[in-house]
Amino acid sequence: MISDIPALVSQGAFSEDNILGWIFQLAWILIFVVFMFYGQRIQTMLMLKEIESSLYRLKMMRDKGREIVISTIKETGKPDEDPTPRVDRFLEHVDIGPVSLDPVGIIQRLEHLMDVRNTRFKDEVRLMAPHADETQINNLTNVLEAALALNQIYKSIRHYYLLGKKTLSLYIIMQLQMILPLVMKESEAFANALRAFTLGQPIGDGAGALVAAKLMYGREKRRIAKDIVVSKVPIDGRTAYVLKAEGPGGKVGKPGEAIKEILEENEGKVSMIILIDAAMKLEGEKLGEVAEGIGVAIGGPGVEKYKVEDITVKYKVPINAVLIKEDIGDAVSTMRKEVFEAVNVAIERIKRLIHERTKEGDTVIIAGIGNTIGIGQ
Amino acid sequence: MDENIHPVRKISTFFMVMAMIMLVLSVTALYQAIEAYRRGSLDLPSIMLSGGALALSMYMLIQMRSKPLKLGFEMPKVSTTIECLNCSYKMVRKFERGDYVFKRIGECPKCKGEMIISSIYREVEERGR
Ligand SMILES: [Zn+2]
Numbered sequence: 001m002i003s004d005i006p007a008l009v010s011q012g013a014f015s016e017d018n019i020l021g022w023i024f025q026l027a028w029i030l031i032f033v034v035f036m037f038y039g040q041r042i043q044t045m046l047m048l049k050e051i052e053s054s055l056y057r058l059k060m061m062r063d064k065g066r067e068i069v070i071s072t073i074k075e076t077g078k079p080d081e082d083p084t085p086r087v088d089r090f091l092e093h094v095d096i097g098p099v100s101l102d103p104v105g106i107i108q109r110l111e112h113l114m115d116v117r118n119t120r121f122k123d124e125v126r127l128m129a130p131h132a133d134e135t136q137i138n139n140l141t142n143v144l145e146a147a148l149a150l151n152q153i154y155k156s157i158r159h160y161y162l163l164g165k166k167t168l169s170l171y172i173i174m175q176l177q178m179i180l181p182l183v184m185k186e187s188e189a190f191a192n193a194l195r196a197f198t199l200g201q202p203i204g205d206g207a208g209a210l211v212a213a214k215l216m217y218g219r220e221k222r223r224i225a226k227d228i229v230v231s232k233v234p235i236d237g238r239t240a241y242v243l244k245a246e247g248p249g250g251k252v253g254k255p256g257e258a259i260k261e262i263l264e265e266n267e268g269k270v271s272m273i274i275l276i277d278a279a280m281k282l283e284g285e286k287l288g289e290v291a292e293g294i295g296v297a298i299g300g301p302g303v304e305k306y307k308v309e310d311i312t313v314k315y316k317v318p319i320n321a322v323l324i325k326e327d328i329g330d331a332v333s334t335m336r337k338e339v340f341e342a343v344n345v346a347i348e349r350i351k352r353l354i355h356e357r358t359k360e361g362d363t364v365i366i367a368g369i370g371n372t373i374g375i376g377q
Numbered sequence: 378m379d380e381n382i383h384p385v386r387k388i389s390t391f392f393m394v395m396a397m398i399m400l401v402l403s404v405t406a407l408y409q410a411i412e413a414y415r416r417g418s419l420d421l422p423s424i425m426l427s428g429g430a431l432a433l434s435m436y437m438l439i440q441m442r443s444k445p446l447k448l449g450f451e452m453p454k455v456s457t458t459i460e461c462l463n464c465s466y467k468m469v470r471k472f473e474r475g476d477y478v479f480k481r482i483g484e485c486p487k488c489k490g491e492m493i494i495s496s497i498y499r500e501v502e503e504r505g506r
Contacts, residue, residue, distance in 0.1 A: 020405070020409060021409065024405075024406065024409070027402070049391065049392070057448070060448055061448050061450075064448055064450055065450075068450065191448060191450050192450075192453075194450070195450055195452065195453075199455075199472070199474055200474065200475070200476075200477060201455055201472060201476075201497060202477070202478055202497050202498075210478065213478065213479060217479055247477065247478075247479075248477035248478070248480070333453070333499070334453055334455055334497075334498070334499040335497065335498050335499065336498060336499050337498045337499070337500070339498070340496050340498045374476070374477045374478060374497060375477060375478045375479070376477050376478055376479035376480055377479060
């Protein structure tokens with residue numbers, strides 16, 4: 001090797017114009033070594049940077065959400081005092097779920113907790129906006145729920161970000177980075193929802209409620225369970241009990257309770273139950289596609305779903321579902337035209353189902369599930 | 378409460394410096410390769426490599442330039458359709474606060490029948506931003 005050096009010199013390897021080449025060689029080797037030993041570290045830092053920018057966006061979303069909440073309350077509720085401290089306190093609300101170690105009666109316990117939560121939220125809103133009417137109170141409750149969700153998402157992502165930064169553990173950071181796109185999509189959906197709720201516009205989730213509203217429009221209504229109205233509608237020689245949450249305020253009510261009531265009123269002499277709901281669309285499926293199936297199509301924590309399953313087992317009533325496909329973003333933001341058109345398709349499907357699967361003179365229950373914000377009846 | 382998170386500007390300085398260094402390096406490397414070619418030795422791989430690095434760093438710099446921060450609170454275009462129950466008179470207008478589906482909206486200008494809001498929906502904007 002050493003004997004080669006004079007040869008290299010004579011070839012001009014160390015001459016002026018080639019010194020840059022050597023520097024390059026060295027730089028490349030240096031970079032190589034750095035990447036070999038600190039590659040993971042650098043990767044971690046880059047991931048942290050990426051998470052940081054998403055986190056910043058989440059923070060902006062939360063702050064903007066809070067701002068909208070406060071201005072909407074001031075606008076519609078005309079409070080005597082500044083609602084800001086009350087809103088801030090509300091945004092830190094914590095839900096503690098029922099114990100599942102002993103699952104006996106967990107549904108009843110969960111339902112009780114949800115009732116308490118609902119009453120609590122409404123009371124808070126009434127105090128924040130004393131001059132708001134019932135519809136506005138319901139809409140404001142929904143607005144606050146969306147702001148609360150944005151705050152909770154932001155805080156939990158921040159928790160894992162700071163944890164990852166503190167420990168520099170690639171595994172914590174990687175997990176966070178993996179779920180981040182989904183989390184961002186979800187919070188964008190909540191931001192959209194917040195907007196729709198402040199204005200009281202119908203949302204995609206209300207597709208089921210809209211179907212029921214179209215069927216029961218102009219008929220006599222009565223309240224049957226918490227926030228649920230029902231109408232008797234003759235369809236094709238059958239009697240249909242059509243029910244939905246009472247609009248146009250933002251509520252979902254207790255459709256399970258209502259179905260149970262109707263079944264008991266009729267002593268179980270119901271030949272079919274049809275539930276209409278918005279369902280999660282898979283990527284690649286068309287927005288507003290209508291699908292049919294069986295089972296109880298009621299989302300949420302499962303209390304209402306349980307009630308329907310329980311009572312239909314007792315009376316052996318078949319349960320059919322008509323689903324309108326939407327993705328999460330469309331479900332919580334202002335209803336899209338495609339969904340509006342899908343509602344008419346769903347009505348045709350319901351009529352066909354009734355025609356094919358029941359006899360004249362039968363009784364059926366048609367339940368439109370979903371948040372009825374912006375949809376009257 | 379938030380002291381631990383520095384507000385990230387739209388352009389991160391760290392990335393900016395990285396991309397700048399890369400840009401300088403690739404420019405000099407390209408210059409080197411061209412110099413070598415002028416002297417008669419065509420080093421195609423190094424020209425290609427340095428050219429590629431140049432393009433990549435330029436791309437990164439362009440990408441980094443101010444991306445507007447979209448928060449999802451932007452107002453979509455929402456229309457309200459009003460229909461007469463009697464005749465087929467239809468009217469589309471912008472959504473107004475207080476509108477809801479099946480709300481009664483006064484008289485029909487044509488036949489004095491009852492008018493209701495028949496639909497409220499969001500205009501379809503192009504997807505995949
Ligand atoms: Zn008319």
